[in-house]
Amino acid sequence: MRKLVLLAALAATPAAATELEIDVSGEAEGTITIDLFEDVAPQHVERITTLAEEGAYDDVVFHRVIDGFMAQTGDVEFGRMGQDMRMAGTGGSEMPDLPPEFSDISFERGVVGMARSQDPASANSQFFIMFAPAPHLNNEYTVVGEVTGGMDVVDQIKRGEGRGGAVLGQPDVMSEVRVVE
Template identity: 50%
Template sequence: MRKLVALLFGFLFATAAAAQTPAAPAAPALDLANVLYLDLSTGGRVGILMRPDKAPTHVERIKTLARRGFYDGLIFHRVIDGFMAQGGDPKGEGSGGSDLPDLKAEFNDIPHMRGVASMARAAGNDSANSQFFIMLGPNFVLDNEYTAWGRVFEGMEYVDAIEKGEPPANPSKILKASIGSDNVAPPAKTPPTIAVAPVAPQTPAAPAPAAKN
């Protein structure tokens, strides 16, 4: 199954690992050609600055699938509070992927700190395909085990609001994934439906009796 191998083990040791926080490499200037926007059902847009300088084939895969509309409507099927939110599986349960070949690992020096986006994989290092996860908290046990390819620079509150669970009872979903330079507008927000009680037909009032002299 395409789930994060040994993630639970890593989660248990996250506190100890966080005590030795590595320095994050300097991020490049914001380039909309390398920005992934995720419009989430949690209420807003998440911006992720992708790093083709660190993981070029993984970034290209994300761009390709986003432009195909592959991620639109997919759920976050595995979300562990304080750890990570995983999605990108068309089956919605952790074993699926795209029709494209699996990717060769591109481990790099981006530490798995809060907000980092990284690729999920099966047991083999070179088994990532479409599934990814966003870190809800730091866990450096994952460094050099999973390919990090970007980091959230805006809208992290919408990531934090993703429904928790393995699987969640009411999973949050990606409404739309797009690339910044493509200028795709966020989906229109549907106004809440307000139930209005039916109005009973009114019977005209009887005329008042004429006054008697």
């Protein structure tokens, strides 16, 4: 019986061949490692890896951080250190938006999802990391991966203020983002 349960659990776990390493600086210091789920969200993973390989995510801030919920980053248009942070979170890349790639993976602590507007087909470059489970996001947002190292760094990311979680002052930043295959 245990073997069947174990095999079923393994079959439900996405295969991950690509990792993302994010060096964080600011109040949070360290490296976050994310396994990207190419078999679950191939278009979204391709977008993230392309932007990371181009260096587009380097020096991009965590612009929306809600305690007990998630930390959002990846606005490669308006979220770079040194820019006016009032626009952070409203931009994306020059590439077209992506259609949803929903899965049966639940938004649990450490899961990484793609941010979007009200339109399910509007994900572009921004992504978020869950601090805690949020089942209301299941089948509403695309899961792209899971943190496999550095969750302690994620937990240290500077929190935003108010319901919207906008980070004021000096937000933490993804100083360097690397793709590891």
